Amino acid sequence: MSRDELNIKDNTSLFKEERYVQQRENKKQFEAPCSEKETAEALAYSKSAEYMEKNFSRQNVVINPHKACQPLGSVMAALGFEKTLPFVHGSQGCNAYFRSHLSRHFKEPTPSVSTSMTEDAAVFGGMNNLIDGLENSVALYKPEMVAICTTCMAEVIGDDLNSFIGNARIKGVISEEYPVAYCNTPSFVGSHITGYDAMIKGILSYLYTRSGIESKPGSGAESGEKLNVMLGFEPYTGNFAELRKILGAFDTKYTLLGDHSGNYDSPATGEYEYYYGGTKLADVPQAANALATLSLQKYTLKKTQEYISGTWNQQLAALSTPLGIKGTDTLLATISELTGLPIPAVLTEERGRVVDALMDSHPYLHGKRVALVGDPDLLIGLIGFCLETGMEPVHIICSNGDVDFNEVKFKDEAEALLAASPYGTEATVHVGKDLWHMRSLLLNDKVDLAIGSSHLKFAAKDAEVPLVRVGFPIFDRHHMHRYPIIGYQGTLNLLSLIVNTILQQLDDHNSGFNFELVR
Amino acid sequence: MDPLRQDEFDSQACGSMAPKAKPCPRPKPGEAAGGCSFDGAQITLLPIMDAAHLVHGPIACAGNSWESRGALSSGPSLSQYGFATDLTDSDIIFGGEKKLKDSIDYIAGRFAPPAIFVYSTCVTALIGEDMDAVCKEAADRIGIPVIPVNSPGFVGSKNLGNRLAGDALLQYVIGTGEPEPETDLGVNLIGEYNIAGEMWDIEKLMNSAGIAVTSRITGDARYKEITWAHRARVNMVVCSRALLGLAKEMESRYGIPYFEGSFYGAKETTYSLRQMAYLMNDREMERRVDRLTEREEARLSQELRPYRKLLRGKRAVLYTGGVKSWSVISALKELGVQVVGVGTNKSTEDDVRRIADRVGDDTEYIPEGGASRIIKTVRERKADIMIAGGRNMYVAMKEQIPFIDINQERHKAYAGYEGLLRLAKELTYSLANPIWKLAASPAPWDKEAPPYDR
Numbered sequence: 001m002s003r004d005e006l007n008i009k010d011n012t013s014l015f016k017e018e019r020y021v022q023q024r025e026n027k028k029q030f031e032a033p034c035s036e037k038e039t040a041e042a043l044a045y046s047k048s049a050e051y052m053e054k055n056f057s058r059q060n061v062v063i064n065p066h067k068a069c070q071p072l073g074s075v076m077a078a079l080g081f082e083k084t085l086p087f088v089h090g091s092q093g094c095n096a097y098f099r100s101h102l103s104r105h106f107k108e109p110t111p112s113v114s115t116s117m118t119e120d121a122a123v124f125g126g127m128n129n130l131i132d133g134l135e136n137s138v139a140l141y142k143p144e145m146v147a148i149c150t151t152c153m154a155e156v157i158g159d160d161l162n163s164f165i166g167n168a169r170i171k172g173v174i175s176e177e178y179p180v181a182y183c184n185t186p187s188f189v190g191s192h193i194t195g196y197d198a199m200i201k202g203i204l205s206y207l208y209t210r211s212g213i214e215s216k217p218g219s220g221a222e223s224g225e226k227l228n229v230m231l232g233f234e235p236y237t238g239n240f241a242e243l244r245k246i247l248g249a250f251d252t253k254y255t256l257l258g259d260h261s262g263n264y265d266s267p268a269t270g271e272y273e274y275y276y277g278g279t280k281l282a283d284v285p286q287a288a289n290a291l292a293t294l295s296l297q298k299y300t301l302k303k304t305q306e307y308i309s310g311t312w313n314q315q316l317a318a319l320s321t322p323l324g325i326k327g328t329d330t331l332l333a334t335i336s337e338l339t340g341l342p343i344p345a346v347l348t349e350e351r352g353r354v355v356d357a358l359m360d361s362h363p364y365l366h367g368k369r370v371a372l373v374g375d376p377d378l379l380i381g382l383i384g385f386c387l388e389t390g391m392e393p394v395h396i397i398c399s400n401g402d403v404d405f406n407e408v409k410f411k412d413e414a415e416a417l418l419a420a421s422p423y424g425t426e427a428t429v430h431v432g433k434d435l436w437h438m439r440s441l442l443l444n445d446k447v448d449l450a451i452g453s454s455h456l457k458f459a460a461k462d463a464e465v466p467l468v469r470v471g472f473p474i475f476d477r478h479h480m481h482r483y484p485i486i487g488y489q490g491t492l493n494l495l496s497l498i499v500n501t502i503l504q505q506l507d508d509h510n511s512g513f514n515f516e517l518v519r
Numbered sequence: 520m521d522p523l524r525q526d527e528f529d530s531q532a533c534g535s536m537a538p539k540a541k542p543c544p545r546p547k548p549g550e551a552a553g554g555c556s557f558d559g560a561q562i563t564l565l566p567i568m569d570a571a572h573l574v575h576g577p578i579a580c581a582g583n584s585w586e587s588r589g590a591l592s593s594g595p596s597l598s599q600y601g602f603a604t605d606l607t608d609s610d611i612i613f614g615g616e617k618k619l620k621d622s623i624d625y626i627a628g629r630f631a632p633p634a635i636f637v638y639s640t641c642v643t644a645l646i647g648e649d650m651d652a653v654c655k656e657a658a659d660r661i662g663i664p665v666i667p668v669n670s671p672g673f674v675g676s677k678n679l680g681n682r683l684a685g686d687a688l689l690q691y692v693i694g695t696g697e698p699e700p701e702t703d704l705g706v707n708l709i710g711e712y713n714i715a716g717e718m719w720d721i722e723k724l725m726n727s728a729g730i731a732v733t734s735r736i737t738g739d740a741r742y743k744e745i746t747w748a749h750r751a752r753v754n755m756v757v758c759s760r761a762l763l764g765l766a767k768e769m770e771s772r773y774g775i776p777y778f779e780g781s782f783y784g785a786k787e788t789t790y791s792l793r794q795m796a797y798l799m800n801d802r803e804m805e806r807r808v809d810r811l812t813e814r815e816e817a818r819l820s821q822e823l824r825p826y827r828k829l830l831r832g833k834r835a836v837l838y839t840g841g842v843k844s845w846s847v848i849s850a851l852k853e854l855g856v857q858v859v860g861v862g863t864n865k866s867t868e869d870d871v872r873r874i875a876d877r878v879g880d881d882t883e884y885i886p887e888g889g890a891s892r893i894i895k896t897v898r899e900r901k902a903d904i905m906i907a908g909g910r911n912m913y914v915a916m917k918e919q920i921p922f923i924d925i926n927q928e929r930h931k932a933y934a935g936y937e938g939l940l941r942l943a944k945e946l947t948y949s950l951a952n953p954i955w956k957l958a959a960s961p962a963p964w965d966k967e968a969p970p971y972d973r
Contacts, residue, residue: 014932015591015716023719023726024593046629054629061622062578062605064586069579091641091673092546093555097583099910104587109890109913116546122645122673129548136549140891152577153641153673156611187579188606188642268958272894272917436600458586458599475587 047462052440056433063436066373066399066455068473070185070195072098073233074149075112077199078181080258082278084203085143086112089130089159090151094187105235105473106264106481111274113137117153126154130164134180135173141274145281146174148182149199155186179281181206191400192472193300193375196233200258201304204284205311211285215312220289226339227254228290228314230304232297232321232377235472235481237265238493242484243296249344250335255279255287265482288312292338296321296331296486299376299401299410322486323381323494324388325355331487347488354488354495358389361499364519366390368502369426371442373397373435373452374471376410381486382451382470383414385494387421391449394426395441401431435459449502466505468497546676550887551910553864555672557640559680559761562588564636564668564687566712566737567745569595571632573602575619575650576640580672581605589929591716593739597632611646616653623657623665633742634664636687644671664742666691681710681761688736688745689768696746698733705731706795707748707775709766711757711782713738717934721782724815724935728808730795736762749773753798755780755791782934783843784850785816819936823854826943831855833950836897838862838885838907839925845873847906847925850933852877854943860885860896862907890914904950919958921949 014020034042045051071088075098078086088095095114102110113136115121115129134146148161161182169176183202185195208215220226229247231239240261247254262277287293293308295301298318309316317338322331328351332343368391372382379398386393401410411431418424430437435455442450442463450460453471460467474480484490503519546552554562557580565572565588574581585601592598604622606615619637626635635657639650650667658665670683698704706725711718718738725732733751734744754766754777766777776798780791789812796805833856837847844866848858860883863871871884883896890911897905897920905915908926915922923945925933933942 015719019723020716020719023723027593042631051629058625059621060604060618061573061625062581062601062603064601065578065582065603065605067578068582069577071579072583087549091555091671092552092676093558093672094579094583095551096554096558096910097579099551100587101583103910103913107913107916109910109917111551111890113549113551114546115548116550116552117548118546118673118675122641133548136547138549140550151641152579153645156642156645186577186608188577188611189608191578191582266917268917268919270917270919270959272890272914274891455586 047440047443049444052444055437055440062434064439064455064458065434066397066453067191068101069094069152069187069192070190070198071149071151071187072101073192073194073196074147074183074185074199075099075110076102076192076233076260077196077203077258078112078147078149079110079263080200080256080260080278081145081147081203081284082280083144083275084278084281085137085141085146085274087133087137087146087148088112088114088151089126089133089148089161090115090117090153092116094151101473102264104475106237107478108264108266109272111141111263113141122153122157125157126159127164127167130159130161131168131171131173134165134168138174138178143275145179145181145203147199147203148180149185149195149202150183151185152187155184155188179207179210193233193297193400197301197303200230200301201307204257204287204304205307207281207284208288208311213285213288215288215314217289217312217314218291220286220291225253225255225286225289226291227252227335228257228287228293228308229254230257230293230295230297230301231259232295232300233375233472234260234297235474236483236485237261238482238484239486239490242487242489245489246332246347246487247335249346250339250341251344252335252339252341255283255290257284257287257293288314290314292317294334294338295319297377299380320377320380323378324385324491325351325358325488326388327381327384328487328491350488354492357492357495361495362390364499364502367392368449369394369447371395371397371438371447371450371452371465373399373438373450373456376401378471380410380413380417383417383424383427385491387417387423389495390423391498392423392426393418394428394445394447395438396427396429397433397435397438397441398429398431399434401429439463449498451498466501468501470494470497547887552676554677554680556670556674556676556680556683557638557672558584559677559682560668560670560684560687561638561680562590562677562712563681563684563762564737565598566590566592566735567634567636567740567742568592568598569633570742571597571600571602571626571630571635572638573604573619573622573626573635574638574640575604575615575622575648576606576638576642578603578605580638580640589714590712590738591714591719593719595741597630600630602626606642611642614646614648615643616648619648619650619653620657623653624661627657627661627663632663634666634692636666636668638668639671641672644669644673664691664695678761682764685762685765688748689765692742692745692748693769694746694749694773696743698747698750702733703731704750704752705733705799706753706755707734707736707751707769708732708738709736709754709756709777710762711735711738715929715932717782717932717938720932720935720937724788724792724811725795728792728796728811729804730792730799730808736765749775751775753777753795755795757781781846781849782938783846784853785819785936785939786853787846787849788812788935788939789816815936819940822940823943826940826947827855829947829951830943832857833904833946834859834900834902835904835906836860836885836893836900836902837925838864838893838905838911843925844870845877847933848874848877850939850942851906853939854946856904856946858882859900859902860893862893894918894920904946919955921952921955923949 075086092114099110115133117126181203183198266276292315295318418427439459454475581603654665654667734748756779781787796808862885904921
């Protein structure tokens, strides 16, 4: 069959055909909408400074949110451990959303189950659902551990997970030894990053406590274990690979605490299994004996960090997502400091090559005004990267910023970082704002480039600003998450994404004198 | 509207027959079940494109779902905005009604929609928010309809949510407006959501036969047109059994006859168009429909010929909701594709009977979910292709099974005659892609040595 015969029109081209255009036109006549003039005026008003002021004085409604809820983060966290089944205690829809959401980003299946609570559970509590659910899911999915998180429903009715799990053991649906970790993650508190943190802490503390091991920081060095590393709510599987490469170059032994890269980047072998990779359960109690823990999302992993430094008495280094040259320099210096190992020559050489690449592109980056949306740790990294390339962050929105962190708040840190650079003087950091606020900002104070998740595409299109997709979720582009954005290699990826978007923009919008061959 | 008696509730929940067992199968704890009632209610009403849809609850329900539906709009896009009250812990303690009221006011003031739908969630239902009162007060004050949709997630499945959305339409929308006097009245399409633009194909067909669409409930709908749905002459329930209650209630209230039909497959399409004309009681229209369907079927048959040749004898496993569990089987049969496994997870007994009418004895029914269960059927029945929704797509990819997305995320329109042609092309395309051969062959260095010739 020839390709012509297989020419399938999808809805992007099909509905541009004359007859559909005509059909829509007829419908418009029928609707008798406002006149085009009125529509244009209303649109123009929504783009005005006057409207922006009203938009920013808005208190009680969120329009186009840029955060998801706690249990979504918990599901991702649970998938970071070997043969662990995420188990969502609440009504069934939440779990369906998490599975869709994560699968649409990673283009991979998400094994996760729900207790499917209904009205009777709302009245009498969800214990029976939890017990039946444990029995069914263990039989169906054969996990080695179940990791339970709650939804707002379970939290509002006050279900007590600990006693429910205990009752499940008494009833014999799971054995006394069978590991079941849990955490409380009501959606009306925090966001996906808070939930990620809660589950990581839940799993670490559960596996450590039940092992009966007493932490002796540094004693793991005898078995070669020196360093624990946590990436946090990490939407890039490529970042795990990049981090492994870096740690491998140091030749240090390490344990990744929470590694969902296996589950979200598994090969198509012709046989689907529910579980791929993940931190080995037995490695978790041993991690208490490591020399130190390195956390790469300090705002995300707040409670986990407190737990590790408090209970495991371990030295803890907490950074934000290591983006850009300086971010990666800090990462390498920290690893070197924690392990006592020198920085490998191969990485220094890589650094030089990426600096070279940055120099090649700098004329196109310098002075470019940028809008940024993301989670706190990602934003700190992105701001750093922008500043070192001469790009000027202008609008920064963090919907889930400003969780207290040893009295240092995201907003303070971001502002200090910006104030320290001549390229950061125009920036304003907004926490707790949404993408409708960002739309006003983009329309009223033009930028050259927006950086953020797919959700930002609507505002970016309205403002005719090109969007570089970075962060979570990315639903409308393929394979972005497979390429690292951390480390020197990640810096190069980020650079080429950004500079080539700018160059594409030049080509798209210039047909005449500067439609040049060489850029 | 009077509250429904329990037995009516049961019978309307997902079928016309009083079911023997519980109407909508209860989700089983410990499985990866589909969406909840909130989700179901929201997807039913979101295609009312010019209305604002406000989720009253914590960030979860809106944060995880806004703008992820493939219901296309021919104009307004307000329905794509993610509006949420984003309740936090203090709202849970002190109540979120003030926040809701302010949110409604803000949306009304800044976006001037023809109506605002307000959705309850698990949390607002549990803490006892009086959403109905807030909505009523707001509607009286600001002068636009503010419609409470009481379908918190925990009341049950997505199907039940579809039904509860139908109840909201009956109670607050249908019958509140009147069409222009010269409007040509015809058919309400109930349970057609314009996924990938399917509504437009259907509407085009109906218009060719001179049948007017009165209200779209709700694919690419405008709020106003639903207010006068009670003036239609016929209701067609498009493959969504959950909204059957709406059609039944409209029959008893307004005397509008209804029928259930589908646009998947040529035969079903023809049947549906004929049924419309028949119920309109218009001989001339019936003749026009006959001429149109004959012509279209003949044309389609010509155009399908090369695909039928390629698809004949191919085996498929179909795993989808009640909506398409049986109707897509007809479409596939017309293409010569044999359905060797079919999901019945979200099907009522009525659905299962319809499935049974359409498949052979050796078709396996897959009563419950779990990716491994579906995959097992594909393998055991030697199926060539899997037809399911997005959450199962990536499992199929892992197993290297050709796949077509049939659920709400799909980007291709499969309804009507042209839709069947598109489905045929899409099936051929998916089966013929060279990637399957590549995936199935191991790396050259992993190939087993040819057997030693002794």
